[in-house]
Amino acid sequence: SSAVKMDHPDKEALRGEVVPVVIIGNGPSGICLSYLLSGYTAYLSPDAAHPNPLLQSKLEEQPHLSLLEQDLEYLCEGLEGRSSNPVAVLFDSLLLPNSDFGLEHISPLEWRHRPEHAIPHLVLGKGPPGGAWHAMEGSMLTLSLANWMELPGLKLKDWMRDKRRNVRNDRATPAEIASYYQHYVSKMSLEQNFACGTTVTSVTRQAGTQDGAPPCWRIKGLQRREGEVLGDGCSAPEAEPFSLLAHNVVLATGTHDVPARLGVEGESLPFVHHSFWELEAAISRGELSHTSDPVLVVGAGLTAADAVLASHHLNAPVYHVFRRSVADPELIFNQLPKLLYPEYHKIHQMMTQQQYQPSPASYSGYLSFPQCRVVKFRPDRKCVLQWDSGQQTVVQISRALVLIGALPNLSFLRDNGRPLGLSPKEAITCRRNPIDVDPYTNSVLAAEGPGMYAMGPLVGENFVRFLKGGALAIASHLNRKRREARGGGPP
Numbered sequence: 133s134s135a136v137k138m139d140h141p142d143k144e145a146l147r148g149e150v151v152p153v154v155i156i157g158n159g160p161s162g163i164c165l166s167y168l169l170s171g172y173t174a175y176l177s178p179d180a181a182h183p184n185p186l187l188q189s190k191l192e193e194q195p196h197l198s199l200l201e202q203d204l205e206y207l208c209e210g211l212e213g214r215s216s217n218p219v220a221v222l223f224d225s226l227l228l229p230n231s232d233f234g235l236e237h238i239s240p241l242e243w244r245h246r247p248e249h250a251i252p253h254l255v256l257g258k259g260p261p262g263g264a265w266h267a268m269e270g271s272m273l274t275l276s277l278a279n280w281m282e283l284p285g286l287k288l289k290d291w292m293r294d295k296r297r298n299v300r301n302d303r304a305t306p307a308e309i310a311s312y313y314q315h316y317v318s319k320m321s322l323e324q325n326f327a328c329g330t331t332v333t334s335v336t337r338q339a340g341t342q343d344g345a346p347p348c349w350r351i352k353g354l355q356r357r358e359g360e361v362l363g364d365g366c367s368a369p370e371a372e373p374f375s376l377l378a379h380n381v382v383l384a385t386g387t388h389d390v391p392a393r394l395g396v397e398g399e400s401l402p403f404v405h406h407s408f409w410e411l412e413a414a415i416s417r418g419e420l421s422h423t424s425d426p427v428l429v430v431g432a433g434l435t436a437a438d439a440v441l442a443s444h445h446l447n448a449p450v451y452h453v454f455r456r457s458v459a460d461p462e463l464i465f466n467q468l469p470k471l472l473y474p475e476y477h478k479i480h481q482m483m484t485q486q487q488y489q490p491s492p493a494s495y496s497g498y499l500s501f502p503q504c505r506v507v508k509f510r511p512d513r514k515c516v517l518q519w520d521s522g523q524q525t526v527v528q529i530s531r532a533l534v535l536i537g538a539l540p541n542l543s544f545l546r547d548n549g550r551p552l553g554l555s556p557k558e559a560i561t562c563r564r565n566p567i568d569v570d571p572y573t574n575s576v577l578a579a580e581g582p583g584m585y586a587m588g589p590l591v592g593e594n595f596v597r598f599l600k601g602g603a604l605a606i607a608s609h610l611n612r613k614r615r616e617a618r619g620g621g622p623p
Contacts, residue, residue, distance in 0.1 A: 150348050150377040153253035153610060156332050156544075157384035159263020160596045161588035161603065162255045163313055164283050165382060166322045168607035171250035172243055172285060174199040174226070180240035183229050186210060191240065199226070199241065199604065200249070200611045205572045214467075217593060218571055220601025227284060227600065243285050251610055254376075255322075256330040256353065262313035263386055281309050281596045286316050329356035330374070332544045335381055337580040347581055349381040353544070380583040382606060383542075383549075383567065383576070383590055390539040392561075394430065398509030403531045411439050411533055415446065422447035422497070425530035428515055430506060432456055433464055436535040437479050444498060451488075451527055453501040453517060458484045488525075506532075537563065540590055552578050552586070566592035573609035574602050585609075 153169060155162045176195045182188040190207055204219055213221035229237035257263060282288035291312055317323055332353040340347045354371035391406035393399060405411065411427070414420055420427065420443060429439045432454035443450045456463050458480070465480035483500040507516040507524065509532060518524045540560055542549030550556055553565045556578065560567055567586040568577045574591065576584040587593070587602030 150345075150379055151254050152251050152378070153380045153382065154349070154351055154376065154378040155253060155255045155382040155384055156335070156351070157263060157382075157386060157588070158255050158257025158259075158261045158326060158328065159384065159386050159588065160281075160283065160313060161384040161386070161599045162257065162263070162382075163261055163317060163322070164600050164603040165384065165587070165606055166253065166255050166317075166325050167284060167320055168200070168603050169251045169253045169610070170320070170322055170325065171245055171247045172320070173246045173249050174241040174243055174284070177240055177242040180238060180242075182226070182240045183237055184211070184225065187225065188240070198246075198249070200608045202608075204605065204608055208572070215593065215595075215598040215601070217591070217598060217601055219574075219605040220593060220598035223601040223604045224597055228597075241284075249611065251607075251614065253325055254378075255326045256332055256351075257326065257328050258331055260310075260314055260328055261317040261326055262310040281312075283313070283316055284600070286312075286319060288312055291315065327355065330354070331356075331371075334544050336546075338377065346379075349378045349581075349583065351376050351378060351381065378583075380585065380610060383584070383586040384588050385540055385542070386589050390541055391534070392537045392539055394506055394534055394536065396506050396508050398511070399534070401509050401511060403513055403529075404509050404534065405531065406534050408435055408439055408442075408533070408535065411442060414531065415442065420446050420448040420530070422449070424448055425513065425528050426451045426499075428453065428506075428527070428529040428532040429535065430454070430532065431535040431537070432483075433535065433537060434476070436533075437465070437476055439533050439535055440479055440482075440498070441475060447497060449497045451499055451501065451529065452483065453504050453506060454483075455503065455505060458487075458500070458502050506534075537561065542590075552576050560590065562589040562592055562594055566590060572605060574605040575609065 176191045208218040208222045334352045338350040352375045357370045426449040427443045428451045470477045488499045503520045552567045574585045585606045588599040593599045
């Protein structure tokens with residue numbers, strides 16, 4: 133049906149008409165872009181100064197223009213930061229000046245609500261606003277300094293202070309972050325743009341029609357409805373199909389959908405798991421203790437580190453297998469400030485100092501196997517490991533956790549979105565093969581037509597801190613297109 137039966141105040145406006153922007157994914161990326169498209173606009177605050185004098189003088193050249201009307205490429209020149217995306221470094225530097233040095237500078241931006249700048253849009257997401265943050269385990273500290281997780285216009289620390297009386301440190305749990313994102317959407321009055329409970333099944337390019345309708349994007353999917361109550365008191369959620377047309381479509385689905393697999397023999401045996409959840413479940417069932425056989429953790433990212441920490445906390449022994457060397461600069465532990473992350477620093481020390489020796493060594497409940505990979509899992513819970521040197525060893529384990537990242541679910545795109553990646557024949561991944569986009573507009577370079585954008589982990593941006601730059605790049609480009617369509621004058 134061309135009518136959009138969405139729980140949406142603009143139902144009438146959307147019925148059969150072309151929506152200016154549809155955002156697929158309602159995590160921090162989609163929320164931040166919705167904020168910028170809702171008319172919230174940043175200006176240089178008249179009495180603020182940026183610690184970078186070059187950036188400050190560029191901003192002072194046209195202080196009457198909002199950030200969305202500035203030449204982002206010009207502002208980005210000469211800035212350096214921890215993201216390879218220039219607009220991400222710019223926006224991060226404007227929101228949190230000098231934060232890499234642990235300094236708290238006041239942002240030189242002031243936010244004003246200018247409804248006349250707003251662009252109508254719809255944000256589609258499977259669950260509540262916040263995306264994958266709702267699916268993450270809820271107890272451990274998150275990796276990031278809390279203010280790196282925040283979105284513009286609502287200080288996370290202030291919100292947390294209102295929520296819990298004593299804030300012991302600058303970090304928050306995933307459950308708190310998820311609830312902050314949900315609160316943000318209601319506080320900024322963005323709800324009318326969000327259609328939750330939706331699963332997109334296809335995004336295709338639609339040719340223009342004879343009566344002069346321009347080519348656009350056709351987005352189809354299913355929206356969950358709370359159905360009638362069954363006899364046993366449960367209600368059956370029904371899914372209704374929907375179909376809508378959009379001039380612009382933004383891919384913001386993140387990469388937490390499909391856990392990556394090693395592709396080795398025995399990987400589907402029941403004691404081999406691919407999510408942190410399954411470790412949590414085993415812990416809550418009391419299946420892990422200092423008397424169990426070791427837990428084998430495969431991977432050297434933060435989720436793997438959390439699994440090592442959780443097992444270590446119970447004194448359960450751990451074998452930790454990873455492909456990189458402990459000194460590899462790409463290893464996440466070599467990029468984290470030690471002072472802020474003492475427990476991750478401790479794991480990195482253990483990875484370095486407590487490496488497996490073929491001779492019987494003193495065993496303190498943790499052994500690392502650097503530059504090593506799993507060859508196969510056997511049904512008797514033995515695992516065959518092989519070093520880069522070719523030498524093999526067999527270890528007895530209680531369970532294995534393969535935590536080597538996740539792949540995005542882009543099943544709604546042709547060939548799972550592969551043609552859009554840097555390497556068009558390989559699967560899209562955050563680290564190795566992100567979607568190829570223009571660095572200043574986030575337009576997808578290999579899209580089948582204009583008006584397709586991607587942001588967040590899909591373009592290699594894993595941290596909330598930096599994905600806000602993608603939102604700025606896209607909102608800025610959409611605003612520019614709108615100004616040009618209106619005859620190049622001011623918006």
